[in-house]
Amino acid sequence: MRIKFITLNILHGGVYFDNVVKFIQEEKPDIIVLQEVYDSKNETLEKRFRTFEVFGKIFKKDLPYSAFQSAFFNITEIEEGAEHGNAVFSKFEITKNEKVEINAPYAIVDETGMTDYSHFPSVLQCLEMNMPEKKLNIFNLHGIWGFDGDDNPKRIDMAHILASMMVGKENVILAGDTNFTPKATETIRIIENANVKSIFGDELVSTFNMAHKEDMAYATASVDMIFVSPTIQVIEKALSNVDISDHRALIALLEV
Numbered sequence: 001m002r003i004k005f006i007t008l009n010i011l012h013g014g015v016y017f018d019n020v021v022k023f024i025q026e027e028k029p030d031i032i033v034l035q036e037v038y039d040s041k042n043e044t045l046e047k048r049f050r051t052f053e054v055f056g057k058i059f060k061k062d063l064p065y066s067a068f069q070s071a072f073f074n075i076t077e078i079e080e081g082a083e084h085g086n087a088v089f090s091k092f093e094i095t096k097n098e099k100v101e102i103n104a105p106y107a108i109v110d111e112t113g114m115t116d117y118s119h120f121p122s123v124l125q126c127l128e129m130n131m132p133e134k135k136l137n138i139f140n141l142h143g144i145w146g147f148d149g150d151d152n153p154k155r156i157d158m159a160h161i162l163a164s165m166m167v168g169k170e171n172v173i174l175a176g177d178t179n180f181t182p183k184a185t186e187t188i189r190i191i192e193n194a195n196v197k198s199i200f201g202d203e204l205v206s207t208f209n210m211a212h213k214e215d216m217a218y219a220t221a222s223v224d225m226i227f228v229s230p231t232i233q234v235i236e237k238a239l240s241n242v243d244i245s246d247h248r249a250l251i252a253l254l255e256v
Contacts, residue, residue, distance in 0.1 A: 001131060002235065003030040003091075003254050007175040007226060009142070009247040011212075012077070013038035013048035013084075019244045021058055027251065028062065030091040031129070033140040035177045039068050040082035049082050055089060063089040065129075067097035071142065072121040076111040084109075086125040086140045086176070095135075096128035100165060102158045103144045117145035118154065126165055134256060137169045141176035149181030149221050159190035166194040171256055172229040177247060181222050196227040199234050199252060207239065212246040224250050232256050 006029040013036065014020050024032060039052040047054050052068045059066075068087045075081035088094070103122040125140035139162070144154050166172050174196055180187055182202040192198070200222070207224035210216075224247055228234065233255040240249040 001256055003256060005029060005173060005226070005252045005254055006032040006249055007224060008032065008249040009035040009177040009224065009245060010037065010051065011245040011247065012036055013051045015048060016244050017048050023242050023244050023249070024059065031138065032063070032089050033138065033175050034087045035142040036084070037068065037087040038082045038084055039070065042080065045078065049078060052087050059089050063091055065090045065092060065094045067094050067127060069097065069099035069123055069125040070106065071123040072107050072109045074109050076109070081108065085123060086142055088125065088127055088138065088140055090129055092129040092131050092136065094127055094129055096126070098126045100124045100126060100161060102161050103154065120145055124162060124165065131256060134171060136256065137172045139166060139172070139174040141174060141178055143177065143179040145179050149183055149223060151184045151186045155180055155184060155187045156190065159187045162191050163194035166196060170229060171231050172196055173232065174227040175225065178223050178225050191227060196229050199226045199228055199237055204239055207248050207250065209243060209246050209248050211243060226250055226252055228254065
């Protein structure tokens, strides 16, 4: 069975909210994994602070199953704060939704004036989905931040955690904003030892949208990735040029 899969860091709940919605509606994915999603229940707040709820209503017909996991409670932009983390919207029934903390534990966070995010709470969202006669194992990652995209001790530890969650499972897709680049060869080696492979490898120069980045270092940072197990064949893959975030979406047509 062929499925269209997308991963996207939507930027602070969707700074370009309507553009993100239009992109998803036009692409018609079967599964989309998102990072930097807000989940406030306060209906008086701007839509982007209620991403999970609002997207759930907008995409209910085509992507009726959804799941969210919070990495931290963010009080930076709104005084009352909101849960902030990873989300999935899917055509297929979600039968498991768990999270694994891969850096600092859940906390109340104020990013005001922050320049070092290396101690930031980060999570891996772990999901199981039912396809016709098959089960999918989806892992939605927002990885550990660093001052570069190379290997470091925290990323090595993270890689071991990721590998331990994936090893022995079939039909695995690991995707998201990893916050490391293909130069993190040891991190990637550990992850790929869990019987998955990066579908883009080192093909992409950057996965950032430089229209929203001033630091030119981002122009050579390919941090968004998709890994799949050998049971999944890559039919097509693309880096989107649509202006919807400070990241660019990865799109893959997969045969499961």
